[in-house]
Amino acid sequence: MTESTSFRAAVIDDEKDITISLSRILEKQGYDVTSYLAGEGFLENLKKKFYDLIFLDVNLGPQKLSGIDILKILKEKGFSGHIIIISGNADISTAVEALKQGASEFLEKPFNLKEVQRCIKQFEKSADLLKERDSLLSGIMSRYELIGSSSIMESVRKQIEKVALLKEPVLITGESGTGKELAANSLHYYSQRRGKTLYRINIAAITDSLLESQLFGYEKGAFSGAESPSPGLFKAATGSSLFLDEIGEMDVKLQAKLLRVVQEQEVLPLGTSDVISVDTRCIFATNRNLPDEVKAGNFREDLYYRINTFEIMMPPLRDHREDIPQLAEKILMDFSFENNLPCKELDSAVLEKLSEFPFPGNIRQLKNMLVKALIESGKEDLIKSEHLVLESGKTSQNISGIVSSDLFWETSPLAEKKRALERLYIQTQLNKHGGDLKSTAASLGLVVNNLYRKLKEYGINP
Numbered sequence: 001m002t003e004s005t006s007f008r009a010a011v012i013d014d015e016k017d018i019t020i021s022l023s024r025i026l027e028k029q030g031y032d033v034t035s036y037l038a039g040e041g042f043l044e045n046l047k048k049k050f051y052d053l054i055f056l057d058v059n060l061g062p063q064k065l066s067g068i069d070i071l072k073i074l075k076e077k078g079f080s081g082h083i084i085i086i087s088g089n090a091d092i093s094t095a096v097e098a099l100k101q102g103a104s105e106f107l108e109k110p111f112n113l114k115e116v117q118r119c120i121k122q123f124e125k126s127a128d129l130l131k132e133r134d135s136l137l138s139g140i141m142s143r144y145e146l147i148g149s150s151s152i153m154e155s156v157r158k159q160i161e162k163v164a165l166l167k168e169p170v171l172i173t174g175e176s177g178t179g180k181e182l183a184a185n186s187l188h189y190y191s192q193r194r195g196k197t198l199y200r201i202n203i204a205a206i207t208d209s210l211l212e213s214q215l216f217g218y219e220k221g222a223f224s225g226a227e228s229p230s231p232g233l234f235k236a237a238t239g240s241s242l243f244l245d246e247i248g249e250m251d252v253k254l255q256a257k258l259l260r261v262v263q264e265q266e267v268l269p270l271g272t273s274d275v276i277s278v279d280t281r282c283i284f285a286t287n288r289n290l291p292d293e294v295k296a297g298n299f300r301e302d303l304y305y306r307i308n309t310f311e312i313m314m315p316p317l318r319d320h321r322e323d324i325p326q327l328a329e330k331i332l333m334d335f336s337f338e339n340n341l342p343c344k345e346l347d348s349a350v351l352e353k354l355s356e357f358p359f360p361g362n363i364r365q366l367k368n369m370l371v372k373a374l375i376e377s378g379k380e381d382l383i384k385s386e387h388l389v390l391e392s393g394k395t396s397q398n399i400s401g402i403v404s405s406d407l408f409w410e411t412s413p414l415a416e417k418k419r420a421l422e423r424l425y426i427q428t429q430l431n432k433h434g435g436d437l438k439s440t441a442a443s444l445g446l447v448v449n450n451l452y453r454k455l456k457e458y459g460i461n462p
């Protein structure tokens with residue numbers, strides 16, 4: 001037995017005596033054990049728990065999932081731990097089937113202590129090699145966990161888990177600050193590509209020519225300054241995933257080149273005619289309404305249809321307010337932990353205030369407000385109402401102003417109206433922040449470059 005435990009084990013058997021005796025043996029050896037009398041309960045808990053070792057009975061009773069069914073589900077989910085199949089039938093064909101499906105070993109009932117210990121030892125040998133990598137990964141995965149037990153967040157998580165295992169591109173949409181980047185990370189770490197680095201690029205943050213060379217790579221001498229060849233992100237991310245953030249900001253000409261890579265999985269680096277094959281899973285995100293952009297001629301229709309087969313819509317916070325207490329707790333805990341501060345709770349009046357706030361900047365705005373309130377609370381044990389500043393609290397007043405203005409009542413196509421409102425809102429925020437781009441961008445939940453593009457687009461002078 002290795003010195004460092006504790007491994008997490010699950011024992012799934014419909015015979016209570018078996019679960020008790022196996023749990024005892026494992027616990028004695030320092031394992032953290034959970035036992036289940038049926039596979040259904042085990043699968044339900046799997047969302048919250050990770051296991052290194054699973055003892056799985058083949059026959060779990062009539063009308064129930066069998067051990068082989070569970071084995072298949074585990075493999076589909078990309079489970080890479082050690083599975084020991086147990087069976088009372090001494091049925092060699094079941095054993096072969098289980099091993100074919102990816103089980104590591106087969107334990108025949110009735111078994112004795114020695115046999116169980118041999119299985120455990122075998123597992124520990126292989127686990128020693130994988131343990132370090134796995135614990136690192138589970139740490140990363142919990143960092144990218146999407147918090148929220150509302151049904152809408154639950155369905156987002158389910159969608160992520162479902163599409164994670166595919167190779168198809170995924171489009172993540174939603175307003176600013178709703179968690180698109182977090183969802184992209186989560187998607188990568190649920191996929192079988194999780195052992196490799198997730199590559200990322202923010203399309204809004206760099207110029208078109210730099211974007212082209214960074215994405216597709218180049219040969220030496222392809223342009224002035226190209227002193228040595230570069231493989232480009234698609235090639236670098238082969239076998240892994242590439243997160244292309246703010247895809248709505250991409251130049252139409254580059255979109256044509258991107259379409260080819262997404263469709264053919266082939267890249268043509270700048271300055272060469274040799275095509276390179278890649279195996280890169282693309283994850284796209286945007287806060288723009290791409291169908292509107294397609295209509296306006298800013299986004300290629302063929303590219304849109306290629307990337308939106310699997311679309312994950314991140315809901316605005318106002319549509320899952322019930323998650324605010326849970327989100328607030330996690331945000332405060334993470335921030336306090338990262339900054340070595342004592343963890344504080346929120347006064348109920350604060351939660352009440354938060355539950356009524358519109359949160360145009362979504363979860364990012366909630367996070368900013370909570371962090372400020374935490375700092376404001378100084379030495380007090382509790383974060384109270386007076387520490388909380390509801391930023392852009394004038395929103396409802398502004399909205400009612402807009403509602404009564406001509407802008408609201410004059411009829412024009414929705415896309416046009418949206419742009420007019422966006423322009424007005426940006427102009428108002430810019431005035432409010434005295435023309436300061438950095439603070440305006442922060443209040444709008446945008447990166448400065450993105451705001452700058454919008455100002456250019458709308459002809460607003462900062």
Ligand SMILES: Nc1ncnc2c1ncn2[C@@H]1O[C@H](COP(=O)(O)OP(=O)(O)OP(=O)(O)O)[C@@H](O)[C@H]1O
Nearest residue numbers: 146147175176177178179180181182287363364445
């Ligand atoms: N469900 C969630 N659980 C925990 N934290 C979340 C959740 N959703 C978002 N956050 C946090 O909110 C912040 C904003 O999220 P993120 O950057 O992913 O948003 P975004 O949709 O990409 O925004 P933008 O469009 O402005 O780029 C991050 O700090 C993120 O960790």
Ligand SMILES: [Mg+2]
Nearest residue numbers: 180181245285
């Ligand atoms: Mg983002």
